[in-house]
Amino acid sequence: MSPVHTGAEALELLRTLVDEAAADPAFVQAFVPRCEGAVEAAVALTDGLRRRLGPRPPIDAGAVQVGAALRGVGQLVSPPSPAEGRRLLLARGLPDHLASLSLTLEGGPRDGLAIEALLVVLAEVLATGERDPALEAHVVERLARASGHARWRVNEIADSVFEAVATRGRERHRRDSPA
Template sequence: MPPTDALTRALDTPGEPPVRRLPPAVSALLRTLAAPPRLAAHLRLVHDVAHELADGLAVHCPGLRFDREAVLFGAATHDVGKAVHTAELSGPGSAHEPAGRELLLAHGVPEHLARFAATHAAWHRDGVSVEELLVSTADKVWKGKRVPDLEDLLVDRLAAATGAERWAAYLDLDGVLGRIAEGADGRLAFQAAFPVHP
């Protein structure tokens, strides 16, 4: 099915302030799936915020080691299962999580990258990676939402990685997330400009 004009706009419109484009492979997949335009816009926003989060942590917490490219890809694809479960674009549901992972695997995405589609809402489970925490955080803070339990887990990782006191790691993370959250209204307006259905 060819992409709609609305999907093309969602993938290519610069935005104000500018919103980074998705990785070419992700854009191509969304076009192949004829994904809902709102989904494409959302994925762009979370991907853009993941860039800001990774950049902010590189400055304020340089001791934290993580796979930046995996985080960016995970943010760019975390909700791809909503291309199948479109009702979850405007309502609750978690069927898109395992569906997204399976969809990515079916399109040749390696497991270590496809996993984010299934784990972005499971940040509270044992054994969660720092990359998964970062994707989960980007998926919350893009709209200005702060989740203390999630942020506490990330603060623990920051403190352990940097050797900083926990309160100092908290202040560093809070500063980064606070700056990102300030742009939430513009991001929400960008997403709302694109329809759920073509």
């Protein structure tokens, strides 16, 4: 397997895994577009933060995109299991730091997670057009600490990025939802 460094490459891997899993077509019809939306949100989120905050804190945008694409891969195994999804990704040659992003859970414990893992969860939330104030506050705190910028300034910048990504998520949802 060729290395996976971007969201597009991760989506290609995801489609291969979906085909091999012979997953229920109704599930696939919802699952793959959700992953595509999460990658779109991850790109906008990491680009927006980097453009507005600069190079600090260092964020591995590729890891965030890969994590957004593959976070739900555990749903392709029977019975569904995030840990089995991670093992599946490791067997495909994904490095542990990327395969482990498939374990990040919305609403799960956030302390100790890498900033990339937090951004994966946030990208998926924003991709639906929703906002999660508690998660956003945690992300802002981590970004402020890592960047050396004042928390209020990071909050101001991040909030505008988060809202722009969520707005795109709402627009995508309206566009992709059946009338």
